[in-house]
Amino acid sequence: MAKEQEKNLAFFYYTKDNMEAKEIASKLKVRPNTVGDWIKKGNWKKIRDANINQSGERLDRIQQVVDDLATERLDIMKMVKDIPEKIRALEKDIREIPNKEITDPMKAEVSELKEEMKNLKRQTVYIDQGIAMWNKTLASFQAENKVTLTKYIEIMDKIFGDMRIKDEKLYMQTLDFQHAHLLDTSSQLS
Numbered sequence: 001m002a003k004e005q006e007k008n009l010a011f012f013y014y015t016k017d018n019m020e021a022k023e024i025a026s027k028l029k030v031r032p033n034t035v036g037d038w039i040k041k042g043n044w045k046k047i048r049d050a051n052i053n054q055s056g057e058r059l060d061r062i063q064q065v066v067d068d069l070a071t072e073r074l075d076i077m078k079m080v081k082d083i084p085e086k087i088r089a090l091e092k093d094i095r096e097i098p099n100k101e102i103t104d105p106m107k108a109e110v111s112e113l114k115e116e117m118k119n120l121k122r123q124t125v126y127i128d129q130g131i132a133m134w135n136k137t138l139a140s141f142q143a144e145n146k147v148t149l150t151k152y153i154e155i156m157d158k159i160f161g162d163m164r165i166k167d168e169k170l171y172m173q174t175l176d177f178q179h180a181h182l183l184d185t186s187s188q189l190s
Contacts, residue, residue, distance in 0.1 A: 007038055009028060010028060010030075010038055011038070011044060013028075014039060015044055015047045015048045015051055018052075021036050021039060022035075055141070055145040058141065059145075062134060062138050063138065066131055066134045066138065069127050069134065073127045073131070077124060080117055080120045080121060083114075083116065083117045083120075084117070087110055087114065090109060090113070093106060094106050147189065149185070149189040152185055156178070156182065160178060
């Protein structure tokens with residue numbers, strides 16, 4: 001019985017807390033090989049990977065990429081916004097200064113600023129394309145991972161059906177919860 005409890009604890013440490021086998025073994029005072037066997041035989045790595053890659057977390061990571069790209073685009077647009085003013089000021093000075101030795105480097109700077117502005121605008125186009133691609137990926141991912149009410153009810157019936165087989169008394173205690181939960185979920189998934 002104690003071994004089964006340790007195994008259950010090890011399962012949660014591994015799949016939910018992302019602890020490694022040696023850490024778990026030390027914490028539960030069992031051999032690392034024992035924990036390794038539990039992980040292998042119970043397919044815990046697959047379960048842990050699924051937990052790590054839950055759709056909500058993946059959506060958050062994709063959204064973070066989009067947010068980062070949008071921030072980068074805004075930063076570039078701020079830089080682009082300042083360049084025309086610098087060019088106008090330099091061009092004004094060029095017109096007012098008759099000495100070519102002074103104006104030639106200023107003209108070169110104007111050319112460099114124009115080239116920089118062109119490059120920055122090109123970067124924003126690439127970023128816009130990246131944002132569009134990631135938004136498309138996000139929309140596709142959301143559509144693929146949407147849980148329908150029908151599917152949710154099937155899973156809920158399976159879970160509580162198994163509970164009923166295992167412990168009828170516990171199942172009966174959950175009927176009010178099941179009803180309230182199903183009503184709440186149906187309003188969310190509709």
